[in-house]
Each structure stands twice: as C-alpha cells, then as structure tokens.
Amino acid sequence: MSAETLLDIFVPPEGMVGHSAALVAMTGAEDFLEDAVQRFTGLRPQQRAELGKVLVYLMLDGHSSSSRQEVFPPGRIPGLHEFQPRSVDRGSLLHAKVALLAFAPSRTGAPVHLRLAVLTANFTYTSARQQLELVWVVDVPLDGTARPEDRADVAAAGAFVETLLARRFHRDEQSLAPRDRKLTARLDVLLWAASSLATNRKPRFIHSLDRPLYDQIRERFRSAIDKPRNFLLCGSGFYEEPSGKARKPAVFGKLEDLGVFTPKPYRVALVEPGKAGAVADWARTGETEGWEVVRPFDALDHNRHLHAKFVYVGYLRDGYASNGWLYLGSGNLSRRGILTHGGTPEGNVETGVVFEVAERFAPEDLERWLFWAQDHAEAVDEDDWAVGQVGDAPDAQPILEAPPILSATIETTPARRLRLLWREDTVGARVSISWTGRDWFDVQRADEVLLKDDENPTALHVRDESDRKWVVPIVDAAGRVGWQPPRFDTYADALAALLDFPIRPAEATDDDDGEESDDRDTNGTGTGEAIEQEKSYALHAAAELVEKVAALQSALPESMLDDWLDHLDRMFRASFPEALITTWRTHRLDVFVHLREPELRSPHLTDKQRARYFEVLDGAARSWGLR
CATH class of the missing domain: 3.30.870.10 (Endonuclease Chain A)
Known part of the structure; x- marks a missing residue:
C-alpha cells in the first residue's frame, strides 16, 4: 500500500x-x-x-x-x-x-x-x-x-x-x-x-471492545474451513514482549490452533528482526519448531518495514496459494494484540476483518500483497535479531486531561448568549473563560453568559484552577463551527465570492478582480453632485447584484439548490462594503425584494426550498438594515 x-x-x-x-x-x-x-x-x-x-x-x-x-x-x-x-x-x-x-x-x-x-x-x-x-x-x-x-x-x-x-x-x-x-x-x-x-x-468486521480478537478469528476460521489446509502465513509489526527465556512465544502456539491443518503444515512468520520482541531469543536458538521465520519482502524495493498484521490460512502447491481465509487488522500477533480486550485493565481495543480469499495467489501476488517471497525469502542472521520496541503497549504516560467545558453554542433567544456544554463529571470546579475581545472571567455550571450585539466569538478559551488551558469549539446559531463571515474590501470582491458557485477547489483570488471599487474621487465635485454620483453607483451595483444572482440561480439544476441556498446564506452574512450598504439603506434600495420575484428566482424550488430562500433574503435584508 x-x-x-x-x-x-x-x-x-x-x-x-x-x-x-x-x-x-x-x-x-x-x-x-x-x-x-x-x-x-x-x-x-x-x-x-x-x-x-x-x-x-x-x-x-x-x-x-x-x-x-x-x-x-x-x-x-x-x-x-x-x-x-x-x-x-x-x-x-x-x-x-x-x-x-x-x-x-x-x-x-x-x-x-x-x-x-x-x-x-x-x-x-x-x-x-x-x-x-x-x-x-x-x-x-x-x-x-x-x-x-x-x-x-x-x-x-x-x-x-x-x-x-x-x-x-x-x-x-x-x-x-x-x-x-x-x-x-x-x-x-x-x-x-x-x-x-x-x-x-x-459480519466479517470484528473488534475487541469486549472480546479478544483471537477468539473471533479462530471461530470464523474453524467454522468456514471444512478441509484441512497445509499453509499458514503470518505477519505482524510487533510481537509479544520477551519473557527472558528462549522459547516459542505463546501466541505462536495459539496461531497453530487457528484453523484446521494437515499433520505437517508449512508455517511462515514474517518478522522485522530489529523489533522482534520474544521472537528474537527464540529465533536465535535455531529451533523454531516447524516455523520458518524470515524477513518480510518489499515488492517495490522501497525498504519499507512491516507494520501490517495478518494471518492467511490456505492451501499451498507449487508456489500457488488457494482456498484461503485472511485476517487483517490492527491487532498485532502478540498477547496484547489478539489475546486481550478493552474491558480488561491493560487490554487493547483492536479492530479487524476476517474474510474468504477466493483468488488464487501466484508467487508474485504473495510477494505483492502478503510480503512473502518463497523462492528468495531472506533469513535473518543471528546477530541481527533484536527485541526492539514493543509497539502495541502504551508508554508510561497519563491520559490527556479533558477540559471542564467541552464546547459552547451561540443562542439567539430569548437573548444572545453562550450556552456552555460542561463535561458531565465536572461539579463545583472553578473555571474561567475568555475569547478574542473579552478578558478572562469566572463561570460556574449554571451561569448564563450574555453576548453583546457585536460579539461573535469563534473559539472559547478555558482555564481551570490549576491554570491548565484549553481551546474548545463554539458553534453559532446556524450550526457553523468557528465561523466568521468573510470580509471583502470592495463590492467587486464580494460579488465575485457570491458568484463563485459551485465552490472552486482553489484558494487564491485573482489580483485583477478589483476593477470596480466604491472608492471614488470627489475632489472638486459639489455636495449635491457627489450625492447623485453615489446614488447612481449604488443603483448600478444593486441592479448588477440582482441581475447576476438571478441569472446564476435560474440556471442551476435541482440537485444544486440546497447547496446554493446554504452558499447564499453564508455570502449575504459576509461583510459587503459598509459604505455601499449605507447608501442602499439611505436611498431605500432593497435588492432582496426584487430577488423574491418569481422570474428572478430558480424555477425548480420546492415549497421547503422556497421558504428557506425567502428566509435567507429576509434575514439578510434585516441584518443590512434595509427593512
């Protein structure tokens, strides 16, 4: 892979x-x-x-x-x-x-x-x-x-x-x-x-929340395999911890009993010699009791190390494997990996899948998919064996401490406020919160945190009495997480973003998008003339906005309309130039009234979508002060 x-x-x-x-x-x-x-x-x-x-x-x-x-x-x-x-x-x-x-x-x-x-x-x-x-x-x-x-x-x-x-x-x-x-x-x-x-x-999917993987693998192999197989091929990123004695690891005995085998099956274990765990001392003896222990094979010759965990049981003849069953998953072929479960104090939570392999594996397939090359399997020199790290046991480190407040939501009724969602086991804790623009202040579980009209926090900083700090998400009233309305310097930029639908997969904006601007030189122009120019520009911008939005949404297929309404809502909440909005407000230019007209909206809106469309337009008109 x-x-x-x-x-x-x-x-x-x-x-x-x-x-x-x-x-x-x-x-x-x-x-x-x-x-x-x-x-x-x-x-x-x-x-x-x-x-x-x-x-x-x-x-x-x-x-x-x-x-x-x-x-x-x-x-x-x-x-x-x-x-x-x-x-x-x-x-x-x-x-x-x-x-x-x-x-x-x-x-x-x-x-x-x-x-x-x-x-x-x-x-x-x-x-x-x-x-x-x-x-x-x-x-x-x-x-x-x-x-x-x-x-x-x-x-x-x-x-x-x-x-x-x-x-x-x-x-x-x-x-x-x-x-x-x-x-x-x-x-x-x-x-x-x-x-x-x-x-x-x-299901073929298995997990070890309550039951070891080994029991489930063995159960499936033995119920499915009706005739004895002569081939067992295993691979693992790590094996069990060494016991101090040079003997066959206990898990290898378990693997021998996984399926129904002929009297003398061919057993192969793929092992990374630098992290072999208990296999190292056993392999050094040279007495591996019916197992061939070799290095994994990288068919792409990229010098990659084996991390895959799998067990293949099948029939091997003339280098071809058939009639196979395979386990692959997260569980290493170790005590922790396949003999424990998450319900025990030091048990692992693992997942895997056990399924029939209907395909007949040629030698090159075994090399590519199961990392074993029978004809040129590389044995391991005695000096190369090493216990190495044991990768399926946790380091001696504590579990990360969760914050006393896990997240917050912005609610708008009956007043704008933050609803704090506390960790369920946090009782009587001394907690402080802050966000950009607001200094730290203390809160308790039942406190109501009111927001000012201009406050729209996007992330909540949390601090406990031990001065530990976290940052947790804030969800706004529309269900958006950590969201701030996009800000545009010019009307041209705002219009371009509004018309960028479906969203292109590029982040960069063109440098020449700002040909139009609401910055106008009025030096030497009388006040009355400036007002007329301002009104004329605002009328032009309003007409352009209505015309281009209507043209785009009228051409959209039905499958895109829900996405379009969501996009409209976000973009109309964006920061259009305040000077332009003020002019529209002053001269009572309500662009959203026109966009409600049947000939300017999509002809494919369902009743539910039409209600949502009107809701978006009315909400934008109110937020811009046009009504």
Missing part, C-alpha cells in the same frame, strides 16, 4: 462529495489528516473554514506523549473535530484503525453511499510511505442494492464507533435532543445510516 492508496480511501465516488467521516486510530498526524480531509471534501483549508461545517470526526488514543500534549484545537484542521478522551486505565491502549465514511450528491444533501475501511495503518505519512501496510475497503450504496454481508459489516462498524465514543470519549452534546446537536449533527446522520443497514448476517 502506497501513500496514494491510503489517501484514496477518502476520495468520493464519481459525482459525489464527502458528507461525514468517523476516523479511529492510535495516532494521526496533522499533515496526513489535512491531505485526507482535503481529498474527502474537495476543499482547501480556507474554503473549509468559510464553509464552517464539521465533516470529519476523529478518535485517537488518549495517552500523552512528547509529540501529543493536546487534541487538535478547533481550526487547526478546518472541518475536523477531535473528541476529548475519557480517563481510562493507563495500561489500556486504543489501537484500532477504522474509517467509516458517508458520501452525498451535494454538500447539503443526505448520504447515499457509505464506505468502510479496516486498516493496519495509522493516519500518518510514516504508515503511508515507510511501512508495509494492508487495507480492506467495502463500498455500500444506500439504494438497496448492497450485498447483505457488506451491509452487516458497515452496520457492525457503526455500532463499534458509537460504543467506542460512549466508553472512551466525552461527547458534550449527548444530553441534547438530536435536533439540537449541531457540532455532531453529521456524525449522527452517519451512524444512523450505518445502523439502518443491519441484517442477520454475521
């Missing part, structure tokens, strides 16, 4: 856009996640910030480290929200690796297609470029044509995400009614769509 392969997971199907995504991993790096979100949305950071929607929800292991002292703050990756981790046993690691994604025909439309990816990789470029990884992907259209087994997998993955979120993370809006959840609105839709696919089929 290459970097492009890993990023391809996020590319929407033809004719669709990303609606929502739930990502679970042990680690995630900003550079990779930014590129993934950009592939998913088709929008660059500035455009996503202007859109103001959360589309990607991230759940990472909560342990702190030298490179991770906080969750991603709001706005760091526009369009992405990372949940705050709960305090769990320090020895328990969230090691699962899953992506559940929804796609829609438009940015405001409902999902019509889901995708599930089960990975061995984290969301980092280290995984994508420097490691041998595997990924399993299934696409499920929501039109009733999906196969029952695919539906079962997506439903099971959705249930896993929902349970994981409840057990391991703080979800500040959980106590709110579904219609009031703005920060997680799209996640709610994604999980509901996944749950609607439930069937009575046994």
Whole structure:
C-alpha cells in the first residue's frame, strides 16, 4: 500500500462529495489528516473554514506523549473535530484503525453511499510511505442494492464507533435532543445510516471492545474451513514482549490452533528482526519448531518495514496459494494484540476483518500483497535479531486531561448568549473563560453568559484552577463551527465570492478582480453632485447584484439548490462594503425584494426550498438594515 492508496480511501465516488467521516486510530498526524480531509471534501483549508461545517470526526488514543500534549484545537484542521478522551486505565491502549465514511450528491444533501475501511495503518505519512501496510475497503450504496454481508459489516462498524465514543470519549452534546446537536449533527446522520443497514448476517468486521480478537478469528476460521489446509502465513509489526527465556512465544502456539491443518503444515512468520520482541531469543536458538521465520519482502524495493498484521490460512502447491481465509487488522500477533480486550485493565481495543480469499495467489501476488517471497525469502542472521520496541503497549504516560467545558453554542433567544456544554463529571470546579475581545472571567455550571450585539466569538478559551488551558469549539446559531463571515474590501470582491458557485477547489483570488471599487474621487465635485454620483453607483451595483444572482440561480439544476441556498446564506452574512450598504439603506434600495420575484428566482424550488430562500433574503435584508 502506497501513500496514494491510503489517501484514496477518502476520495468520493464519481459525482459525489464527502458528507461525514468517523476516523479511529492510535495516532494521526496533522499533515496526513489535512491531505485526507482535503481529498474527502474537495476543499482547501480556507474554503473549509468559510464553509464552517464539521465533516470529519476523529478518535485517537488518549495517552500523552512528547509529540501529543493536546487534541487538535478547533481550526487547526478546518472541518475536523477531535473528541476529548475519557480517563481510562493507563495500561489500556486504543489501537484500532477504522474509517467509516458517508458520501452525498451535494454538500447539503443526505448520504447515499457509505464506505468502510479496516486498516493496519495509522493516519500518518510514516504508515503511508515507510511501512508495509494492508487495507480492506467495502463500498455500500444506500439504494438497496448492497450485498447483505457488506451491509452487516458497515452496520457492525457503526455500532463499534458509537460504543467506542460512549466508553472512551466525552461527547458534550449527548444530553441534547438530536435536533439540537449541531457540532455532531453529521456524525449522527452517519451512524444512523450505518445502523439502518443491519441484517442477520454475521459480519466479517470484528473488534475487541469486549472480546479478544483471537477468539473471533479462530471461530470464523474453524467454522468456514471444512478441509484441512497445509499453509499458514503470518505477519505482524510487533510481537509479544520477551519473557527472558528462549522459547516459542505463546501466541505462536495459539496461531497453530487457528484453523484446521494437515499433520505437517508449512508455517511462515514474517518478522522485522530489529523489533522482534520474544521472537528474537527464540529465533536465535535455531529451533523454531516447524516455523520458518524470515524477513518480510518489499515488492517495490522501497525498504519499507512491516507494520501490517495478518494471518492467511490456505492451501499451498507449487508456489500457488488457494482456498484461503485472511485476517487483517490492527491487532498485532502478540498477547496484547489478539489475546486481550478493552474491558480488561491493560487490554487493547483492536479492530479487524476476517474474510474468504477466493483468488488464487501466484508467487508474485504473495510477494505483492502478503510480503512473502518463497523462492528468495531472506533469513535473518543471528546477530541481527533484536527485541526492539514493543509497539502495541502504551508508554508510561497519563491520559490527556479533558477540559471542564467541552464546547459552547451561540443562542439567539430569548437573548444572545453562550450556552456552555460542561463535561458531565465536572461539579463545583472553578473555571474561567475568555475569547478574542473579552478578558478572562469566572463561570460556574449554571451561569448564563450574555453576548453583546457585536460579539461573535469563534473559539472559547478555558482555564481551570490549576491554570491548565484549553481551546474548545463554539458553534453559532446556524450550526457553523468557528465561523466568521468573510470580509471583502470592495463590492467587486464580494460579488465575485457570491458568484463563485459551485465552490472552486482553489484558494487564491485573482489580483485583477478589483476593477470596480466604491472608492471614488470627489475632489472638486459639489455636495449635491457627489450625492447623485453615489446614488447612481449604488443603483448600478444593486441592479448588477440582482441581475447576476438571478441569472446564476435560474440556471442551476435541482440537485444544486440546497447547496446554493446554504452558499447564499453564508455570502449575504459576509461583510459587503459598509459604505455601499449605507447608501442602499439611505436611498431605500432593497435588492432582496426584487430577488423574491418569481422570474428572478430558480424555477425548480420546492415549497421547503422556497421558504428557506425567502428566509435567507429576509434575514439578510434585516441584518443590512434595509427593512
């Protein structure tokens, strides 16, 4: 798997856009996640910030480290929200690796297609470029044509995400009614769509929230394999910790009992000699008891290290493997990886998938997909073996501390105020908050935080009595996160942004867009003449705005109208030049009255869309003081 392969997971199907995504991993790096979100949305950071929607929800292991002292703050990756981790046993690691994604025909439309990816990789470029990884992907259209087994997998993955979120993370809006959840609105839709696919089929997707992966893998292998197989091929990024004795690791004995085998099967374990754990001392003895322990093979010769975790059981003859079953997932072939579960004090939360491999693997397929080259497998010199790091156990670091206030929403009735959404276990804490333009002040759980008319905070700073500080998201009354209206210096810039629909995937604006300007030289012109010129310019601008908006929206297909109404609402909230708006107000030039006329609006509006259209126009007219 290459970097492009890993990023391809996020590319929407033809004719669709990303609606929502739930990502679970042990680690995630900003550079990779930014590129993934950009592939998913088709929008660059500035455009996503202007859109103001959360589309990607991230759940990472909560342990702190030298490179991770906080969750991603709001706005760091526009369009992405990372949940705050709960305090769990320090020895328990969230090691699962899953992506559940929804796609829609438009940015405001409902999902019509889901995708599930089960990975061995984290969301980092280290995984994508420097490691041998595997990924399993299934696409499920929501039109009733999906196969029952695919539906079962997506439903099971959705249930896993929902349970994981409840057990391991703080979800500040959980106590709110579904219609009031703005920060997680799209996640709610994604999980509901996944749950609607439930069937009575046994899913191939497995997890270790409550039960070890090994038990589930063995159960599926033994129920599916009716005739003995003569081939067992295993790979893992890490193996179990050394015991101090040179003996076969206990997990290898478990692997021998996974399937139904012939009396003397061919067993192969792919091991990175520099991080072999308990395998190192065992392999040094040269007595590996029916196992061939060799280095993994990189078919692309990129010197990548094995990080994939898999078990293949099949029939090997003349170099060809057939009649196979495969496990791949996050769980290493170690005690922690496949013999523990998340319900135990030091158990890992892992995910995986077990499925039949109908294809017949030729030698070159085994080299490319399962990293094993039978004819030129490279043995490991005794001096090369090393215990190395153990990668599926947490460092001796605490869980990140979640803020006492998780987020806030702007409410407009009965008065403009901030509604603070507190962590459910925060009682009697001394907390201070601030935002840009407002100094720190103390708040308690029942306090009402009133906003001035000109205050529109986009992120909330939180401080506890120990002087620890966090930044948490603020959701405005329209459901936008960390959103500020775009600001334009000239009418020409504002009009160009309004007419930029559908949104182009470029951030840069042309330098020559400002040919028109409301800055006019009135030197030597009498007051009366200046007023007439100002009025004439305002009339021209109003007519141009009405004409061009009407022309664009009249030509839009029905599929784009919801997106267009959302775009109109954002752009009319933007900062058009105040001097021009003042002139329109002075001379009672209400452009929005004209845009209500049937011949100037889209002929395809439904009753619901027409009501929304009028609501947008009336709201803009009031905010501009035209009514």
